[in-house]
Amino acid sequence: MRPRLPAAVRGAGVWLRRFAATTPGVIGVVVLVVGTLCVLAGFTSANQLSGKITRHETVLDRTEPLAYAAQNLYVSLSAADAAAAEAFLSGGIEAADVRVRYQTALADAAGALAEATAGANDAQTRLIVARISAELPAYTGLVEAARANNRQGFPVGSAYLREASALMQDSLLKNAQQLSTDRFAAVNAEQGRIGALPWSTIGLLLLVLIACGAGSFVLLRRTNRRFNLGVGAAAAAAALALIWAVVATTVAGSSLDGGRNGAADRFESLAEARILAQQARTAETLQLITRGDITEDEQVFTQHTTALKDRLTAVTGADSAALQRFQSWTTGHRKQVEAYQAARFTEAVDQAIGRGTETSATRFASLDESLRTELGAVRAELRGGVDSAGDALSFSPSATLLLMLFAAAATVVGLWPRLKEFL
Template identity: 60%
Template sequence: MEFRAPGQWLRWVRRFAATTPGVLVAVVIGGVLACLLTGLVCAQEASARTARRDAALQHTEPLADAAQRLYVALSSADAAAATAFLSGGIESPSVRAQYQQALADAADALATAAAGAADEPTRQIVARVAADLPAYTGLVETARANNRQGLPVGAAYLREASGLMQKSLLPNAARLTEQRLAAVRADQRAVTGPPWFALILLVLVIGGAVAVSRVLLRRTNRRVNLGLVAAAGAAILALLWFVVATVVAGNAVDGAPHGPTARGENLSQARILAQRARTDETLELITRGDPTESEQAFTADTDRLSATLDRATTADSPARRQLSQWLAGHRAQLDRYNSADYPAALNQAIGDGPDSSARRFTDLDTSLRDGLAATRAELRRQIGGAGTAWFGAAPGTLVLMVFAATGIAAGLWPRLKEFL
């Protein structure tokens, strides 16, 4: 057997590559590899989108909901604690039950958030909330015990508890909510975004089939190669499949300002602002001093609440009407307080009357809660629909590209045999 040096082999390969058989061999090898690589990339891209859909529905969105529920539950607990304090002595069972339910909801949401805390920043936020929550409840119980005995120091303990809530617990819950909502938006973009790498490879395969057909025309004088036509057709079908799936997935999720993603964020923020304003409203009576500072806080929160509702609801929505009614009740409460009629102001704040601030606030909070539940269900349906658009794309495009690779090999093999 004749031995050839590496340089001789290289020169022989270059000479062979310049011949028509060499070109055909290179085309077959390159075309088959390109089709198989493109098929694998397409399958991976499509599978990644269905996987992100599943992750969004099973992990990301539930954690975002838990973070939002944690914030609302903490705000509700603070507002209920202030309402219970205003009751004086032993508060009513309904007010006490509201406070305890809010704490139970916060504990449940915190446990869910802790179970899904995979990154260090999230774990740190959850740990701070978990550490501050017992301290808050301890201060509230101390305030409650002193209030039962008629001791003025109870109000100081309640203000300290509310300060801990406003300065630590709620800001940390807000950061957690922002992180989880950002993760939901990232999953939506991953499911609906165009798979650019796969699309570019498919276009290159189609362009390569056209270029090879021109080369064969010059070298073999054959205008049509059925194998290349079949390969180009399969690649075109795969490209159309991906384009249609991308369009359908993008249309499935409404990313407009009034879509469920933005609407859910606005409704969540509205409910949080309402709870904060309710706390301001009750603390105003607990201090029994100049209401200017607390009134400024209440006005700032309700102004933001009104603007948020403008973005999240229609002009004739029940929530806007209930906000107007609540604000009217608050003005009546403030007028009575400024007139030194504290019992009447107290009754307006926490009474059971149909026009009381407590009743109006409850109506508003119920509307916001129901709106959030409906928006969440709509968001989950849209994410599920976006993922369904990619159903079958992974195996389908892989089969098409394997067929394309087979078509290239089968179409060029007879031409290659002519030179053997």
């Protein structure tokens, strides 16, 4: 048997039901429902639109810089591997500039690793960081062992360098590439959330408009008044807030240019192109280390350069400076292969790592500089779009909240005279 409510509570409930059936009770219900929906819609819209502004700030201050740092990590690690191979190929004591380039690449990698993982709290990122942090000292140790043996003319030096490069290619760079992929995915996800329509806000504002319409119909039936200024003002404010929220979000989404071939897509493609270039350059230098069959390394080089050419053609166009420098570099590589296959090893090494204007090393450096310039330009375009999206949303939270608070107040002010007629 259910416990009975106290008599006073039951009596109050009966009185409320009877009062709600009267005209003043109906007017009170309209005020309560419309006013509550207005306040709820106002705070919901302010919260959703403020969240988009916060995401815009997060992209500029954290997400995009971390993605850029992640691709820099990969490039720095790969550059260090290529520099280590160049130092080995030079024989004996390597040139000072090659040594400096290797050490600079390692320092850049350490800095990029710290920046790309700053504040990371997901398990996958922590695992990647732990692996890179543990394996990087092992890699440098193998390189130093190769360097020491090479200076003394011991053939075992090439085995150490091959082992070091295998560690770099099979683990360090794969982890760095995964980190880069995750960071760019985060950039795209954040942009998608900024440009997405605030459906909760839209739904509540539509409910306000429906409630205003239903309330006006009820008032017409009860009071024979065709129009209430307060309810009309509330509906107008809700309609203006709805238009503001939709237009501001749409403009923000269009500013982001996040679709196919948009700034974000080209930014990621150029970062991947730079990674492919570094992979091909490493294969180009490593194929001369063992002085054996270079078929496998040449296949790796061809695989990476083919993918690189496709990316450059799609992103920069068929007549871009980057593509022209790519073609110049691959032409230099063919000279290197021809010299190697003709048993002119010294000539092949000089073509691979020499400082002349026609060498593969110089031509690759020109290509990498072009890719870095293109990447910087697209990055600026991406950040400019995100900044413009923030501008489009800047006044939306406060404007929609004030409009809906005004709508709630207008409802109360407009219906209070009607309510007083019966009190």
